[in-house]
Amino acid sequence: MTTEPLFSIPRSSELETVTIRFEGKAMTVPAGVSVAAALLVGGVHDFRSSVVGQAPRAPYCMMGVCFECLVEIDGVPARQSCIVTVQDGMQVRRQLGAASLDDVSSGEES
Amino acid sequence: MSNHSMTVVGGGLVGAAIAYGAARAGMRVRVLDQGDAAFRASRGNFGLVWVQSKGGKLPRYARWSRDAVKLWPALQKELLELTGVDAGLRQSGGFWLGFSDAEMRARFDLLEGVNRTVGDIPFQIMDACELRQYLPGIGRAVVGGSFCPLDGDANPLMLLHGLHAGLRHKGAEVTTGVDVKQIRYDAANGLFDVVASDGQRWKSERLVLAAGLGNAQLAPQVGLHAPVTSTRGQVLITERLKPFLNYPMNKLRQTCEGTVQIGSSSEDVGLDDGTTTEIIERLARRAVATFPALSRARLVRAWGALRPLTPDGFPIYQASVSCPGAYVATSHSGVTLAAAHCFVIGPWTCGLTETPPEFDVFLGDRFSDPHASFSHDH
Numbered sequence: 279m280t281t282e283p284l285f286s287i288p289r290s291s292e293l294e295t296v297t298i299r300f301e302g303k304a305m306t307v308p309a310g311v312s313v314a315a316a317l318l319v320g321g322v323h324d325f326r327s328s329v330v331g332q333a334p335r336a337p338y339c340m341m342g343v344c345f346e347c348l349v350e351i352d353g354v355p356a357r358q359s360c361i362v363t364v365q366d367g368m369q370v371r372r373q374l375g376a377a378s379l380d381d382v383s384s385g386e387e388s
Numbered sequence: 389m390s391n392h393s394m395t396v397v398g399g400g401l402v403g404a405a406i407a408y409g410a411a412r413a414g415m416r417v418r419v420l421d422q423g424d425a426a427f428r429a430s431r432g433n434f435g436l437v438w439v440q441s442k443g444g445k446l447p448r449y450a451r452w453s454r455d456a457v458k459l460w461p462a463l464q465k466e467l468l469e470l471t472g473v474d475a476g477l478r479q480s481g482g483f484w485l486g487f488s489d490a491e492m493r494a495r496f497d498l499l500e501g502v503n504r505t506v507g508d509i510p511f512q513i514m515d516a517c518e519l520r521q522y523l524p525g526i527g528r529a530v531v532g533g534s535f536c537p538l539d540g541d542a543n544p545l546m547l548l549h550g551l552h553a554g555l556r557h558k559g560a561e562v563t564t565g566v567d568v569k570q571i572r573y574d575a576a577n578g579l580f581d582v583v584a585s586d587g588q589r590w591k592s593e594r595l596v597l598a599a600g601l602g603n604a605q606l607a608p609q610v611g612l613h614a615p616v617t618s619t620r621g622q623v624l625i626t627e628r629l630k631p632f633l634n635y636p637m638n639k640l641r642q643t644c645e646g647t648v649q650i651g652s653s654s655e656d657v658g659l660d661d662g663t664t665t666e667i668i669e670r671l672a673r674r675a676v677a678t679f680p681a682l683s684r685a686r687l688v689r690a691w692g693a694l695r696p697l698t699p700d701g702f703p704i705y706q707a708s709v710s711c712p713g714a715y716v717a718t719s720h721s722g723v724t725l726a727a728a729h730c731f732v733i734g735p736w737t738c739g740l741t742e743t744p745p746e747f748d749v750f751l752g753d754r755f756s757d758p759h760a761s762f763s764h765d766h
Contacts (some may be wrong), residue, residue, distance in 0.1 A: 378630040382525035
């Protein structure tokens with residue numbers, strides 16, 4: 279899943295970093311970048327499986343439009359990783375198919 | 389300049405379906421379609437294949453809609469086999485939901501009246517408890533609903549794509565980016581001369597006007613009357629979600645790809661096809677009241693689109709008397725009526741079949757009386 283990264287961010291001694299987890303594996307990534315950028319720099323190519331064909335998908339537009347970069351972040355499904363900034367301790371998982379509304383009968387306070 | 393047997397002005401769902409119906413009947417057809425600057429009602433609609441509650445004030449329209457949805461499976465199958473395009477027809481029945489006892493009573497009266505007058509449009513009224521067996525997760529605000537087994541939905545973009553692919557298969561020519569300005573009828577030779585704003589022109593023996601809003605300007609040039617105006621509908625789109633809605637509803641449906649479409653609104657705003665915060669908020673509130681779990685769904689876009697509507701909301705189908713061979717067709721139900729437009733109106737505009745029975749109710753001339761008043765709110 280994690281292979282040679284296609285992207286890199288120039289390293290400097292004062293670069294601040296945070297640690298996130300992708301599929302449980304710790305990754306030290308630059309602070310202040312988007313989750314999508316952090317994962318790409320970390321060598322992640324396969325962000326999610328598509329809804330209809332279950333094909334692997336990766337970010338495309340990197341500006342919040344195409345919805346190709348969806349991942350689960352801290353238990354919330356189908357978040358656009360290109361417009362969410364990394365936070366220390368974030369738990370990121372691949373988005374497998376469509377998000378679920380879980381129990382559709384819940385949601386109304388009784 | 390070229391000669392074709394039939395020119396269809398308008399390549400949206402109405403024009404494409406009629407043109408395809410004519411082409412499969414053997415007619416040499418040319419379709420003239422506008423560019424992307426046009427209002428493109430066929431690219432913004434909701435995708436219902438719907439009968440229940442249609443034609444409460446006009447039984448012939450209820451019958452026309454009923455017959456149209458019964459023809460739909462044949463169109464779905466033909467397009468799939470011919471072009472490989474799946475128009476996405478699902479006809480497992482559909483629901484309307486009521487939010488008050490008064491609404492439920494009015495609904496029963498309407499559907500009972502239509503079924504009694506027209507026949508073979510069965511329906512079932514359900515209370516909230518029974519509804520939950522079919523639609524788990526409806527909110528407490530929903531007091532009941534009506535079900536019609538004839539109802540369903542389709543993918544309107546794939547239908548349009550399939551009709552255009554079918555047109556190519558049948559040898560029809562589709563010319564896009566054409567803004568038709570003028571139509572002349574050469575009575576001596578029985579030819580229509582269609583002139584575009586850029587000077588291009590096409591001649592044909594037959595002419596079908598299916599130009600949506602454009603019909604208002606074009607129809608009078610061939611002795612027809614089609615005062616088409618518009619109302620705007622706004623639609624909200626959620627992210628793709630795992631299937632949880634087993635049936636389409638008239639204001640909410642989940643596509644087979646998982647998107648939930650939320651409608652419906654109707655505003656008289658002229659040619660403004662934008663969106664407004666006020667309407668989108670109302671649509672979102674009603675959707676969450678209907679299915680509270682939708683409060684957890686993310687919305688990804690919204691759009692407005694213009695319904696090409698006649699003053700009474702019913703279609704116009706008319707053959708010209710002064711310019712034989714010219715026809716006008718206008719309807720805002722391009723998805724529901726697609727198969728009827730293909731299999732019935734198509735051959736009719738070729739001159740191969742008689743005018744369908746009791747079609748005088750669809751004459752555009754009904755709007756010529758300056759003292760009549762109309763309402764399309766039904």
